[in-house]
Amino acid sequence: MDPRIWSKLPPDVVEHILLLLPLKTLLNLRSTCKAFSSLLFSPSFVSKHSPSSSSSSSPFSSFLLLSHPQCPLYFRLYDSNLSSWRTVSPSLPFSSSFSLASSSGGLFCLLNPSSSSFIRFQGFHAVLSDSCLQQGTFFHGGLYFTTPEPFSVVRFDLESGKWERHVAELPPQLTFVRLVSDDDGEGKLYLVGGIGADGICRSMKVWELTSDGVWVEVVALPEIMCRKFVSVCYHNYEHVYCFWHEGMICVCCYMWPEILYYSVSRRSWDWLPKCPYLPLKCSCGFKWFSFVPKLYASV
Structure with missing residues (x-):
C-alpha cells in the first residue's frame, strides 16, 4: 500500500x-x-x-447520520462512542440530484428520483398511505407497516409475496403509531405511539410485542420532553419517523434537526446534542439514518 x-x-x-x-x-x-x-x-x-472473542463485535464507531437537501454533498455524522460530531464529504461520482435514501449493512443507498423505478405490490394499496414518509420495518421475514386511522398493522411476507393484517390489538387512544425492530439479534418489535384525543398528543409511549402477540407497555416519555416533541411536530405527526440504532429507539421529525432517543438497556430518554455544522437557516427535510461501517459489506 x-x-x-x-x-x-x-x-x-x-x-x-x-x-x-x-x-x-x-x-x-x-x-x-x-x-x-x-x-x-x-x-x-x-x-x-482472541478466537474466543465475538465475531459480530465491531471495533468501528457507530454513527447517526444526518442528511439535508440544502447540503446534498455533505453528511453530518454523530459518533455514538465518542459523543462528537464530524462532517464528511464522500468522494463519490454523484451530483446534487441524488439523495440519501437509506443506510444498512455498512452501505449507503443513493436515490436519483429522475431515473428510479419501483415495483408496486398489489393488495393493500388502498390501506397504506401514499405518503413518501411511509416506511416498512423488517421483522421475522416480513415488512411491517402501520396504516392511517383507524390504525392497524399490516405485514408483507417477503417469501410468499402476500399481504396480511396483523391481529394484535393496538393500544387505545392513539394519535400516531410507528414501528421499530431491533437489529441486534434479539428479534423484538416495538411500537412507538402518541396517546391523546382529537388528534392532539398528550403523551408518548413505547410498547413491545410479546411472543403471545400482545402489545405490552415498556416506557412512557416524561411529560416535559413530550411537550417539547409535540411543539416540534406542530401536531403534524406524518413527519414523525423512527428507527433502531445500536440499542436505541430513535424518534425523529423531518421538521426538526434533533433526535429524541430511548436507550433500551439504560431505560432512559434523552435528546441528541444538536449538530453545530448545520446552516443557521436550515429548513425542514432532516433525514436521520443509522450507519455502522463495515469493511466487508455484501451488495
Missing part, C-alpha cells in the same frame, strides 16, 4: 485491518514501528484478536 494512504487511515481502521491478519504476521510486524508494537500487545487488541 502507498505509505501516503496508509498514514492517512484513521486509527480504528488500521486496528481493524490488523485484526484480520494471522498471528504469525502480527509477530513479524512488531519491529515495524513503536506504534504497531504498542498496539499489538495492548489488552484491548489482544482480546479482540
Whole structure:
C-alpha cells in the first residue's frame, strides 16, 4: 500500500485491518514501528484478536447520520462512542440530484428520483398511505407497516409475496403509531405511539410485542420532553419517523434537526446534542439514518 494512504487511515481502521491478519504476521510486524508494537500487545487488541472473542463485535464507531437537501454533498455524522460530531464529504461520482435514501449493512443507498423505478405490490394499496414518509420495518421475514386511522398493522411476507393484517390489538387512544425492530439479534418489535384525543398528543409511549402477540407497555416519555416533541411536530405527526440504532429507539421529525432517543438497556430518554455544522437557516427535510461501517459489506 502507498505509505501516503496508509498514514492517512484513521486509527480504528488500521486496528481493524490488523485484526484480520494471522498471528504469525502480527509477530513479524512488531519491529515495524513503536506504534504497531504498542498496539499489538495492548489488552484491548489482544482480546479482540482472541478466537474466543465475538465475531459480530465491531471495533468501528457507530454513527447517526444526518442528511439535508440544502447540503446534498455533505453528511453530518454523530459518533455514538465518542459523543462528537464530524462532517464528511464522500468522494463519490454523484451530483446534487441524488439523495440519501437509506443506510444498512455498512452501505449507503443513493436515490436519483429522475431515473428510479419501483415495483408496486398489489393488495393493500388502498390501506397504506401514499405518503413518501411511509416506511416498512423488517421483522421475522416480513415488512411491517402501520396504516392511517383507524390504525392497524399490516405485514408483507417477503417469501410468499402476500399481504396480511396483523391481529394484535393496538393500544387505545392513539394519535400516531410507528414501528421499530431491533437489529441486534434479539428479534423484538416495538411500537412507538402518541396517546391523546382529537388528534392532539398528550403523551408518548413505547410498547413491545410479546411472543403471545400482545402489545405490552415498556416506557412512557416524561411529560416535559413530550411537550417539547409535540411543539416540534406542530401536531403534524406524518413527519414523525423512527428507527433502531445500536440499542436505541430513535424518534425523529423531518421538521426538526434533533433526535429524541430511548436507550433500551439504560431505560432512559434523552435528546441528541444538536449538530453545530448545520446552516443557521436550515429548513425542514432532516433525514436521520443509522450507519455502522463495515469493511466487508455484501451488495
